[in-house]
């Protein structure tokens with residue numbers, strides 16, 4: 001297994017739209033294992049393939065306290081969203097150190113394949129529901145800061161570029 005480099009906002013590659021996973025083969029299973037390792041290492045609760053520069057519809061999530069309940073969603077589709085929404089504070093491994101409020105559905109039902117190619121529907125609520133919506137946005141090329149005001153977003157963009165420049169020194 002290997003740790004994968006995570007793209008950082010405002011990298012334009014984060015805005016690419018992911019394609020459907022055509023076959024769940026050894027390449028995809030290795031990608032899943034590496035993405036899980038990368039997510040746990042970065043202490044994140046979710047990671048989309050887009051964030052590791054693979055533009056295919058695949059996300060990994062673990063919202064458990066013990067960090068021992070990985071969830072793999074391949075070709076995820078939202079089949080139901082609750083009419084109720086809530087403002088939740090979100091962060092993202094691609095926008096380190098930034099947390100802000102985003103309005104999300106309280107509950108969602110998501111249909112996806114697991115890493116064995118088995119189809120299932122997950123009924124997500126609370127933190128899992130927020131995480132699923134956040135990660136599925138990544139697959140559409142959307143980063144959570146795009147929900148914020150242009151003023152806030154530009155401030156974040158400048159901060160990120162400055163931090164990346166300093167990291168490169």
Ligand code: NI
Pocket residue numbers: 091092093094134135138
């Ligand atoms: Ni994210």
